[in-house]
Structures are given as C-alpha cells and as structure tokens.
Amino acid sequence: MAKVSATLNFWDYFVFGLMLLISALIGIYHHFSGNKQRTTKTYLLGDHKMSVFPVTISLMASFMSAITLLGVPSENYYFGTQFFVINISYIIGTPIAAFVFLPVFFQMKATSAYQYLELRFSSYVRTTASLVFAIQMILYMGIVLYAPALALSAVTGISKWWSIISVGLVCTFYCTAGGIKAVLWTDVFQSFLMFASMILIIIKGTIDVGGIDIVWKRAMEGNRIQFFNFDADPTVRHTVWSLAIGGIFIYVSLYGVNQxxxxxxxxVRSLRDAK
Structure with a gap:
C-alpha cells in the first residue's frame, strides 16, 4: 500500500477554504435577503416560516459535534460497541421532548427556553439559568474548536491556532450576519459534507482492509463487538442501564430544554411541524 502523505497540499487547503467561504456567503445572503433581519422575530426565529427539512438536518448536525465524530469511533475502537445502546435512550427521549416540553414553549410564543423560568419563578432565576448556560456553552465551544484543531495538528502539522481562529471567526460571522436562517442552512451544507465524508471514509477503509468480512473478523478478534451488557455494577464503564436510562436524561436536556x-x-410554522 502506498504511503499516504501526512501534510496538506494545495487542494486540501482549497477545499477547506471553500467550505469556510460558502458558509460565510450563506450568512451574507440571508443578511441581505427577505426583510434583511430587521426584526428580532426574523433574526432569532426566521419569522416561524422555516420548513421541516433544514430544521431537522440542523438539529441532527448540532448534536454531532467534533467531539462526537472523534470520540465515538475512538470509544468503539478501545472499549467496544456497547456505547451503541445509547440510541435506545434517543428513541425514548424524542417523544418526551416533543410532547412534554415543546408544547409549553409554543404556547408561550417564546424566543428563549428561559422565558419559562421567568414566568414560572422570577427574572432572577431566568438570569441565573441563562448565565450558567452561557458559561457552559463557552467552555463547550472551546473544546469543540480545540478537538479537531488538535487532530489536524497531530496528523498534518497544521497550526492549531490557525484552525481555531479561522473556523471560529467564520462561524461567528455567518451566525451574526444571517441570524437563525443562516445557521440552519449552513448546518445543511456542512451536514452534507460531514456525512458524505464519513461514508467515503468507511467505504475506503473497508476496501483497504479487504472487505466487510475482514472488518468484522478483526472487530471480533479484538473483542469489540459487545451489546446489551446488563451488569448492575455501577463501576462498569457502559451497561444497558447506564446508557439507556442515563441517556434519556442527557437527550431530554439537549432537545427538551437546551436553548x-x-x-x-x-x-417552524407549527407545533405539529416541530414534533
């Protein structure tokens, strides 16, 4: 097998730059289109006129950060496929978020999940929750930006700072310029690239090792194929109980109340579309 170069060439940089440019152009387009983001309702909620397709793709994309793309394959490689069971919690958590939490926010005609806290308790509770969420997201975004930059730096030698600053500035620009519409449609564009890349990597990797049967054989030999561990020991890394039950709380916190x-x-236009 030919040795693969661990440096980026001109076309690699071109594709990376083009992706950032298209993302920025989406923000510029939505800044000047329609009513040009003149109202808070347009800027934050897209006038409640977004279709289900971009919102669905955006929800899925925002759930799959660089941490997910780098961490889950690593988890499966080193500790087996038991983590796959967490998908059970998603099946259970989705109707909870859709039928318990979303109707409350639609009935309130809210722009923020924290408006409920002010109406139910006080402005102090809303401010405190908003502040905690802001701090959590700042820390989270730091990891999300640093993780892929670290991976690129380790594999290709590209500067971590260059990667963090370029991606961070472009994301900030298109979000600020185009509002929620730009965020949704940029997520659609980036999701296409993300899933297409993952599929191509899986296909290429499978071909290189000799086929699906070889992949499965090596996974079995490495004791990586593990499902439905019902061990009640709380010190075990992953079990059905910790993933299926604990995952419900994580999922609902993300899709039920996360801003x-x-x-x-x-x-979207209606509660039915949101569900």
Missing amino acids: TQVQRCLT
Whole structure:
C-alpha cells in the first residue's frame, strides 16, 4: 500500500477554504435577503416560516459535534460497541421532548427556553439559568474548536491556532450576519459534507482492509463487538442501564430544554411541524 502523505497540499487547503467561504456567503445572503433581519422575530426565529427539512438536518448536525465524530469511533475502537445502546435512550427521549416540553414553549410564543423560568419563578432565576448556560456553552465551544484543531495538528502539522481562529471567526460571522436562517442552512451544507465524508471514509477503509468480512473478523478478534451488557455494577464503564436510562436524561436536556435546540424547533410554522 502506498504511503499516504501526512501534510496538506494545495487542494486540501482549497477545499477547506471553500467550505469556510460558502458558509460565510450563506450568512451574507440571508443578511441581505427577505426583510434583511430587521426584526428580532426574523433574526432569532426566521419569522416561524422555516420548513421541516433544514430544521431537522440542523438539529441532527448540532448534536454531532467534533467531539462526537472523534470520540465515538475512538470509544468503539478501545472499549467496544456497547456505547451503541445509547440510541435506545434517543428513541425514548424524542417523544418526551416533543410532547412534554415543546408544547409549553409554543404556547408561550417564546424566543428563549428561559422565558419559562421567568414566568414560572422570577427574572432572577431566568438570569441565573441563562448565565450558567452561557458559561457552559463557552467552555463547550472551546473544546469543540480545540478537538479537531488538535487532530489536524497531530496528523498534518497544521497550526492549531490557525484552525481555531479561522473556523471560529467564520462561524461567528455567518451566525451574526444571517441570524437563525443562516445557521440552519449552513448546518445543511456542512451536514452534507460531514456525512458524505464519513461514508467515503468507511467505504475506503473497508476496501483497504479487504472487505466487510475482514472488518468484522478483526472487530471480533479484538473483542469489540459487545451489546446489551446488563451488569448492575455501577463501576462498569457502559451497561444497558447506564446508557439507556442515563441517556434519556442527557437527550431530554439537549432537545427538551437546551436553548440551541429549542430555538431551532421554534422556527417552524407549527407545533405539529416541530414534533
């Protein structure tokens, strides 16, 4: 097998730059299109006129950060496929978020999930929750930006700072310029690239090792194929109980009350579309 170069060439940089440019152009387009983001309702909620397709793709994309793309394959390689069981919690958590939490926010005609806290308790509770969420997201975004930059730096030698600053500035630009519409449609564009890349990597990797049967054989030999561990020991890394039950709370916290997800759901025309 030919040795693969661990440096980026001109076309690699071109594709990376083109992806950032298209993302920025989407923000510019939505800044000057329609009513040009003149109202808060347009800027934050897209006038409640977004279709289900971009919102669905955006919800899925925002759930799959660089941490997910790098961490889950690593988890499966080193500790086996038991983590796959967490998908059970998603099946259970989805109707909880859709039928318990979303109707509340639609009935309120809210722009923020934290408006409920002010109406139910006080402005102090809303401010405190908003502040905690802001701090959490700042820390989270730091990891999300640093993780892929670290991976690129380790494999190709590209500067971590160059990667972090370029991606961070472009994301900030198109979000600020185009509002929620730009965020949704940029997510659609980037999701296409993300899933197409993952599929191509899986196909290429499978071909290189000799086929699906070889992949499965090596996974079995490495004791990586593990499902439905019902061990009640809480010190075990992953079990059905910790993933299926614990995952429900994680999923509902993300899709039921997390501002980044709730705001996306509130951009559609009706509660039915959101569900």
